Each structure stands twice: as C-alpha cells, then as structure tokens.
Amino acid sequence: MDLPLRSALSLLVSEVASFFILWSIIGTVLRIAYNYYLHPLSRFPGPPGAACTKLWLAYMEVWKGVNLTDLRFQLHEKYGDIVRIAPNELHFSNPSVYKEIYNLGNKWDKDHHLYYATDLDSFFGSPRYPEVKLRRGVLNPFFSKAAIVKMQHLVQERVSRLSRIARRSSDLSLGFKCFSADATSLYCFGNCFDQTAACDFNAPLLIAMEQSLPSFSLRKQFGAIVWLVRNFSNSPITSILPSAIRSLCLLYNIIDSQSQKIILDQQKFEETPPSNISPKLLGSNIGGRHSRITARHILRESQVLLCAGSSHVVGTVLMTGTYHLLHNPEMRERLFGELLTVWPNLSQPPRYETLERLPYLTAVVKETLRLAPATPVGLARVVPPEGATISGVRIPGGTSVSQSSLFVHLSEDVFVYADDFAPERWLGPDAAKLDQFLVAFSDGPRSCQGNNLAYCELYLGLAHLFRRFDLRIDESRPPSLDWKEHFLSYHTGEHLHVFCSPRSS
Numbered sequence: 001m002d003l004p005l006r007s008a009l010s011l012l013v014s015e016v017a018s019f020f021i022l023w024s025i026i027g028t029v030l031r032i033a034y035n036y037y038l039h040p041l042s043r044f045p046g047p048p049g050a051a052c053t054k055l056w057l058a059y060m061e062v063w064k065g066v067n068l069t070d071l072r073f074q075l076h077e078k079y080g081d082i083v084r085i086a087p088n089e090l091h092f093s094n095p096s097v098y099k100e101i102y103n104l105g106n107k108w109d110k111d112h113h114l115y116y117a118t119d120l121d122s123f124f125g126s127p128r129y130p131e132v133k134l135r136r137g138v139l140n141p142f143f144s145k146a147a148i149v150k151m152q153h154l155v156q157e158r159v160s161r162l163s164r165i166a167r168r169s170s171d172l173s174l175g176f177k178c179f180s181a182d183a184t185s186l187y188c189f190g191n192c193f194d195q196t197a198a199c200d201f202n203a204p205l206l207i208a209m210e211q212s213l214p215s216f217s218l219r220k221q222f223g224a225i226v227w228l229v230r231n232f233s234n235s236p237i238t239s240i241l242p243s244a245i246r247s248l249c250l251l252y253n254i255i256d257s258q259s260q261k262i263i264l265d266q267q268k269f270e271e272t273p274p275s276n277i278s279p280k281l282l283g284s285n286i287g288g289r290h291s292r293i294t295a296r297h298i299l300r301e302s303q304v305l306l307c308a309g310s311s312h313v314v315g316t317v318l319m320t321g322t323y324h325l326l327h328n329p330e331m332r333e334r335l336f337g338e339l340l341t342v343w344p345n346l347s348q349p350p351r352y353e354t355l356e357r358l359p360y361l362t363a364v365v366k367e368t369l370r371l372a373p374a375t376p377v378g379l380a381r382v383v384p385p386e387g388a389t390i391s392g393v394r395i396p397g398g399t400s401v402s403q404s405s406l407f408v409h410l411s412e413d414v415f416v417y418a419d420d421f422a423p424e425r426w427l428g429p430d431a432a433k434l435d436q437f438l439v440a441f442s443d444g445p446r447s448c449q450g451n452n453l454a455y456c457e458l459y460l461g462l463a464h465l466f467r468r469f470d471l472r473i474d475e476s477r478p479p480s481l482d483w484k485e486h487f488l489s490y491h492t493g494e495h496l497h498v499f500c501s502p503r504s505s
Ligand code: HEM
Pocket: 110, 123, 124, 125, 132, 136, 184, 188, 305, 306, 309, 310, 313, 314, 317, 374, 375, 379, 440, 441, 442, 445, 446, 447, 448, 449, 450, 451, 453, 454
C-alpha cells in the first residue's frame, strides 16, 4: 500500500474512532442529565450520584467496599422512607410496605439487572413469573408440607450423621452448611453429596460456595462474567481471574460433576420414583422460553437449590441461632428442658411433627429466622406498565422497587428491642400479630419454594444439636457474626467453633 493511501486510511480510522468516542461521551452526558432532571423518578429523594447513574452503587460497593445493607439504612436515615438508590430503582423502609410489594396479587417480574448475576437459566433467576409458574407447579407437591413430613427420615439421617461427626471444637458454621447440603441433595436428588464426611467440615463445595459470594458485586455489573464462568469454568484462562470468580468456576465444576451423576442415575430414579426432583423436572413440559427441561437445566437448578437456596442460607440461620443460644445460658437450658419432655431417651429422637409443636423451640426458630441475615438483598421487582401505588405514592411503570427483609425484621416499630435475640417475644400475648412480619422466606408468587424443607432442617438441626450435646464456645477463637451483603450474606468474621461433648443420656 503506498504511503498517501495508508495515511488517508489511518486518518479515516482515527476520525471514526474520535466520532464514536465523542458520541458516547455526549450520549453519557445526555443520559446523566436526563436521569437527574427529567426521569420520572427525579422527584424522589436520594444521593445525586445514584440519581445520575447506577455506577454510583457499583462504586460504593466495589470500589469503596461499603456493605450495601448498611448503606441502605444510612440513606433512609438521611432521605426518608422512600429513597432513589439508582436511576430507575426505589427502596422503601417502612415495614408495612413489604406486603404491598411482595404479595400473591403482584405477579411482578424480578428485575433482571439483579438476577442475571445469579443465573437466568435457573428458575430462581428467571425474571418472568409466567415462565416459572409451570415449573413451580411441577415442584409444588414435592415441596409440600405433607411431602416433607413423609420424607423427613432423609433429613433425620443427615442430622444424625452431623451429630456423630461433630467433635471437640467443631467449626459449626461449616458443619451446618454441610448438613444442609447433604439433607437437601438427598431429598431433592436422591443422591447425597456427603459433605459432612469432609475432614473438619472443610467440604470443597461449601468452601467454593462461600468464597465465590464476593464475586456477586462484579457479576451484577458485568453480566459477561456469568457467561464466561458458565462456558469456560474448566479452561486454563480462569487462573488469571480474581479469586472469588475462580471459586465460582470451581463451584460450577463441582456441581457439574455431581449433577452428571444425578443425570446418569436418572434411570434408577424413574424405577424408584417417590422422592426426588430430577425426574419430575427432566422431560416435564414447562412452557415459556424452554419448552422442555434438559439435563443442563438440572445443573442450573442444582446449583441454586443447593447453594443459594439451601445450604448457605440454612447454614447461616442455624449458625446464628446457635451463636445466640450459646451466649444465653438461660435460653439454652430452657430449650434443653423442653426437648427432654418429648425426647427423654436419647436413642429415640422424636419426629418432626412433634418438635414442631414445642412452643419454645418454635419461638427460637422464628427469632433465629428474624435475626439471621439470610437474604439481606432488596429482592427487586419491576412495577408493571400501568404503574402502582406503594406507600401511598404513585410509582411509574417499569420502576424497580424493593425492600430488604431486614427493614421489617429490625424495625423497632414492630419488634421491641429489635436488635436483641429474644425468643420470648414469640410467646407473648401479641405474638400472633408478629407472624405477618416474619418475612425471611419473602412473600408472593416468587417466595421461597423450599420453606417447608427449610423449617424441617431448622427444627431437626437445632433439636439434635442441643439435645445430644453439651455445647460450649471455643473461646480461643471468639466467633463473630459480622457479614457483608453479596445478595446473600458473606460471613466476614471468625467462624463459630464449638466444643461438642456428647450427652450420655
Ligand atoms: C432458612 C432457609 C431459607 C431461607 C431464609 C430462604 C429464603 C428465600 C427467599 C427470601 C427467596 C425469594 C428470593 C427472591 O425473591 O429472589 C427464596 C426463593 C427460593 N428458595 Fe429459599 N430459602 C431457604 C431455604 C430454601 C431451601 C431449603 C430450598 C430448597 C431446597 C429453597 C428453594 C428456593 C427456591 C426454589 C426459590 C426460588 C423461587 C422462585 O424464584 O420462584 N430455599 N428463598
């Protein structure tokens, strides 16, 4: 190529590039100006940065390392009950608003900006209610109370194993997660992942799950990460990625191999049908984007059911309850005394239905669910095109709205001394009124589908631990409940190490 032609071409390339750069700068400035001055939400209070761009939240979370839950509380203190936390997003603080957003009448979509960081292919991450309705329908009988009661021996078996394995100074933060992963995998897939067998509960699946949580903030901003992990989790390229994303790749690989086993066993499942989820999902016609569920979908569902849905959350709740009980000897003794009334002989553990009727244990379970930061994130929903009235204010269609359950659970207007662990509050004369404010499983058409299984694991987990063992915190490693929001709560403090001395009778 001769020289004049080459320089003409490079001039053209640089002019086109400058044009696009200039155009995107003008576009960004115009978008920011629109968001700030003309956007339908511009009348709502909030930090100016949040009104201009959703990168403000990313900056606070990723760059400044702020815990989003703390930030929400601070913003409400400064700006009032309704805060514009992103250009198109409102967060509400008044606890009475929760049921206005999350209720059976509102078939509102989940906001895909939040959920694409989970996995849009799983039904948890799938934003549109009509797409998941059929799939929820297929699984409903499987997660019903009656089904859980019938299959409780699977959970009993795993909690007994946890009790056999717990030893001197056990890491119960991990132990509970292992128990829940085992119980859920056994219940859902007929195939126990046997995480409790790992030495000192250092199970690779649970460790990878925990260490991958901080990647959530990045995934939320850069959807490509989810795609990358999903398609290249085995590739050597992953070695150059940040450690939280490497853990996510590892998690995918572990679940992938476990799920392959499930899929291979499918034939066996079909011959022994009653208990597991895979054959019910596999091949069932679910309509929507995917007309039939394939083996690949099972992988996605397994990941959500096992990690986000179950082991991490159930584990966090059990750990929080145990932590508080171990710091309150009177409560521990009261619980033990009540358990003795239905479980006098150690070798004959009661059934779940019996435990469920114990008032104090029930109060402990409720109080634990209230205080544990199970899902601290604001579960964002999109207001339908016709708009909606929330908290007496007209909200335009297309707005993303949310309220973190912590704004209900920690509200002093609802729960007196809300920061204190006080199971007694669930036994007083006003207790029945409080039930509507326990929203750990959320509410409405996208509420937790595994809540019956979760309750079964919580009752059996706490009852077995406190009946079978004399427990004492390992003071050489003082535990802390500190955590940071990464959709779920990421435990940043020391794990709960407990001396577990088996009771003789
Ligand atoms: C204490 C334990 C648990 C808590 C606090 C909890 C809480 C929640 C919450 C708040 C949601 C709503 C999420 C959203 O709106 O995006 C949810 C959804 C879900 N949970 Fe749970 N969960 C627990 C245990 C379980 C268990 C054991 C399972 C089953 C193995 C399970 C399965 C699910 C599923 C499938 C969904 C998605 C429902 C949908 O998107 O339509 N969860 N859970």
